[in-house]
Amino acid sequence: MKLLKSAAELTLLVNKEKGNGLSVGFVPTMGALHEGHISLIENSRRENSLTICSIFINPTQFNNPDDFKKYPKTIEKDIDMLEKWGCDVLFLPEVDEIYHPGIELKHYNLGYLETLLEGEYRPGHFQGVCQVVDRLLEIVIPDKLYIGQKDYQQCMVITKLVELKKYDCKIIICPTLREPDGLAMSSRNLRLNPEQRKLAVHIYETMLMVKIELSKSEIGHIKQKAVNKLSNAGFRVDYVEISAASSLKPIITWDGHEKVVVLVAAYLDDIRLIDNMVLEK
Numbered sequence: 001m002k003l004l005k006s007a008a009e010l011t012l013l014v015n016k017e018k019g020n021g022l023s024v025g026f027v028p029t030m031g032a033l034h035e036g037h038i039s040l041i042e043n044s045r046r047e048n049s050l051t052i053c054s055i056f057i058n059p060t061q062f063n064n065p066d067d068f069k070k071y072p073k074t075i076e077k078d079i080d081m082l083e084k085w086g087c088d089v090l091f092l093p094e095v096d097e098i099y100h101p102g103i104e105l106k107h108y109n110l111g112y113l114e115t116l117l118e119g120e121y122r123p124g125h126f127q128g129v130c131q132v133v134d135r136l137l138e139i140v141i142p143d144k145l146y147i148g149q150k151d152y153q154q155c156m157v158i159t160k161l162v163e164l165k166k167y168d169c170k171i172i173i174c175p176t177l178r179e180p181d182g183l184a185m186s187s188r189n190l191r192l193n194p195e196q197r198k199l200a201v202h203i204y205e206t207m208l209m210v211k212i213e214l215s216k217s218e219i220g221h222i223k224q225k226a227v228n229k230l231s232n233a234g235f236r237v238d239y240v241e242i243s244a245a246s247s248l249k250p251i252i253t254w255d256g257h258e259k260v261v262v263l264v265a266a267y268l269d270d271i272r273l274i275d276n277m278v279l280e281k
Contacts, residue, residue: 001082002089007097007139010052013089014141022049026142028133031055032072032187033081036177040146041085043174052140053082054091056098060105061128066270072190091140098135105131110160116248117263118153118274121238126157133158137167145169150176150184152261152276153248176275178204184275196268202233203264207277210242210262214279219252226264235266245278 004010014024025044029037037053044051055078062068075092082090099105108130113119119126137145145162147155155173162169177185182204183197192200206226213222219242226240243250245259254260263276 001079001087003079003092004089005092005094005097007093010089010091011139011141014050014052017050018141018143023143024048024141025051025144025146026136026140027051027053027087027146028136029053029055030057030071030187031078032074032190033078034177034185034187034189036148036150036185038081038085039177040148040174041082041087043172044144044146045086047172048144050088051086052089052091052142053087054093054136054140056091056093056132056136058098058128058132059095060099060131061125063122063124067272070191070270072187074190091136098132106134108134108161108164110157113153113157113160113248116250117239117241117243118265121265126154129154129157130161133161134165137162137165137169142169144172146172146174148176149173149278150186150275152263156248182208186273188271188273191271192268196271199234199268200273202230202235203266203273203275206230206240207262207264207275210240211277211279214242214254214260215256219254226262230264230266235268238265238267238272240264 018024025048027040027044041051041053057071059068108127110126114126147158149155159171162171181201183201206229210222210226223240227237230237241250241263243261245261251260259280261276261278265274
């Protein structure tokens with residue numbers, strides 16, 4: 001596996017490979033890799049000649065400075081994992097390589113997508129996501145971009161970005177991988193102590209409850225029941241929402257035919273966890 005820190009060097013490599021008719025798959029990450037990330041690498045390797053992974057903890061998408069400081073860093077373990085699973089190139093840039101000194105950060109017209117759910121509770125977060133993904137796509141020029149469904153709203157935001165910038169890049173959204181008890185795999189799970197780790201599964205159990213209740217109860221009642229369940233388990237809940245899967249707009253009633261998604265964001269102490277589950281009849 002090649003380890004590159006220079007954007008110019010990586011772009012040169014990619015252009016050479018694409019000039020030879022090879023396809024490029026790209027997996028952007030913030031490190032602290034787990035099996036979910038590896039599943040993205042495996043999908044890219046099956047479908048492309050060259051697989052590139054980036055590790056960059058992007059400062060512009062953290063609206064909480066403490067969250068940025070505490071984000072898990074396991075770079076040596078990450079490199080070992082990527083080598084084991086056959087990643088071809090690791091892009092490991094410094095901040096100045098992504099955001100040149102004096103660079104004017106762009107603003108992206110994301111519409112209502114940045115006004116609800118994560119957009120409401122983390123102002124500016126999705127602008128930061130777009131800033132880094134836009135810059136990475138400029139550098140890597142991938143044919144396919146692999147991202148995980150666990151960040152459901154982020155997947156929609158990145159899809160919108162690719163449309164806005166007219167990138168010739170296909171987005172591949174891969175299923176969320178879960179631990180045996182149902183907890184969604186996440187880099188932030190590394191911050192959970194043993195007691196918090198046991199409690200964290202309540203998010204998955206709450207979504208299963210919503211799935212069971214959806215065809216039997218009124219939407220508002222279901223959401224309140226879900227919030228109460230999490231609160232009683234020790235969570236501080238930002239939201240439990242039931243939305244149209246295609247638009248993320250909250251639904252008021254469900255006819256049993258429209259595909260919906262239940263989305264949850266809640267804190268255990270100072271650790272914020274998110275998850276989602278797509279529901280169909």
